[in-house]
Amino acid sequence: MSGNQLTRRTFIKTAGATGVSVYVLWSGPGTGSWFGPRMVLAANLGVLNATEGKETLAMARQLFPHDKLGDEFYWVVVESIDRDMAGSPELASRLRDGLAQLNKAAGGDFTAVTAEVQLEAMKKLEGTPFFSDMLNKTQFYFYNNKAVWSKFGYEGSSWEKGGYINRGFNDVEWTQG
């Protein structure tokens, strides 16, 4: 039964993107399926209105602030959350209600107040299901974005480039002495 799924072959040589080769041992037909989130920048939101979208963006920025990164990186989060909301009316209503609470806690308009007031407002909602959802989803969607990785020096998939055996796995030199 296993034979047709995973044939043991000797060193199948797969050409990498950079012309470097990686030796791999095993191969098979496979049907690689995609479990992770897809990061497609969409122009429109399905559930959140434009104001709510901006509020979500502002909150995402305060949850994980990276001053050197533009709003486009945080829009990915907003769009992903919007997509999750489209798939769950329960989530949609919880998050919309939460955003309303957030505005209230900020004195009316979360996007119009200073960062200090925003933080105070967020602290008031910490621990609520709305806040936990926003925290977890922002963390996941923001840091699981390949465009963000390179900003922090993470190089992502490496096997197709032959790993790091010839690309700096041991290039630290300041540890001498």
Added chain:
Amino acid sequence: MAAKYELNDESVIVVVGSGAGGGTLANELCQKGHKVVCLEAGNHLTWQDIVNDEFEMYGKLTWQDPRTGQPIWIVKAVGGSTLHWAGLSIRFKEYELKTRTTYGSVAGANLLDWPISLKELEPYYDKAETKMGVTGTQGFPRQPETNAFKVVQYCARKAGYSFEMGPSAINSVARDGRPACQMIGFCTSGCKSGAKWSTLYTEIPKADATGKFELRPNSMALQIQHDRQGKVTGVLYVDKSGTQQVQKARIVCVAGNSIESPRLLLNSASSLFKDGMANSSGQVGRNYMRHATQHVYATFEQPVNAHRGIHAPGIMRSEARHDPSRGFGGGYHLEIFDVGLPFTALSVVPGAWGRKVSSLIEQYDHMVAVWTCGEDLPQAEARVTLDNSIKDQYGLPVPNIAPVTDHPNDVELLKHARKTLETIYRAGKAKDIVWRAPFPNSHNMGTLRMSARPGDGVCNAWGQTHDIKNLFISDGSQFTSSGACNPTLTIVALAIRQADYVHEQMGAGAI
């Protein structure tokens, strides 16, 4: 050359699980000419399924069936946790096999000596290291030093400590039909080159090649069946099409990891075995151990790029000793362990937000992490039971892992390890030093432990259950203590040893 056995073939050995224990045992038995059917609950992943993406692989590898209690992480796939493990392969020390004798009576701990000595285990450790190509042993060269290693070793040296590269079951030279490591990273998301030992592409295809082996993936064992005399006769399982089947068996070997193995025995309760199978001692599910663990991160002025290369390149051994003057029994290894940015971002300060978190993540490429692998003392109430309030997709009660608190010995050990690491990092002029609580446990041990006396545990020194001669425990569930050692090497050594014993007992007509 896969075999195909009839469901009513009573001469086969059924192995439940295809990871370090089950995969190794199955191959060893096939090599000796025995007929083996391996029931594996998970998918049979192919090379194309393995990608360098942490969350995508998390989705493919994780055992996601419902369970309750404390969070743990195990793999559901052909190869089991050998797909996920980082490769570190450390032998138990003699005192770690004799904790009751060495540590004495410790309040709140259910200590017991293994019914096996290091001397008896050593030849099997040799065989396991040879099979797996463990670097720094058996003449296998060590890996070249990685960035993360160089940085940690730099700090350690300044503080008067020392790390070593490996020992890792990751090829440092091409051998056994597999290449040398390419320093891809992503070891714990499935090794794309096959340099890391995993039963998926070592033991299982080798078993296949004997023509004696039938692997049935997507086949979840539900219950072990027995006759009136109490001998096991077969395994009820759900096959890949969702149909219930019974595979008859001469012998059944259970290797479903320390959560699913006791669960299977508990779900096999019958009128003859009211408290679950092989449970006359009442120890089935008890003495669950993980390790005493924590992560300590440090950031530096200069770049590190720890993601380039092996996830767990090296260890520090000098605190892995029993020295009660430190205020606790047993010891710990410090193990360099770095993961990719997605996992680091989620785990560096769990549940926290704001600038203190984001500023750490901005230093991702200037960061290293070291993990503590400390001995976890067995507690009788740390146990796996059935949670009858929730049923899984097969209608079976799910496992509950009792949310016990750390034994005070674990707490003291972790404090000591943290202090040691902070000393090391400070000596290397680290900027920020950040402690974090453990990840969900992926080292799972105990729950069907070995014991000399049948009243103290579930199986004997060969993993054979005290109650039922033709029922074996073949995974980390057998462990009587956790040691301070990543469990896989010992699981493999025990599986090789068990295969010898089963072969000999079958030859003698005893089982």
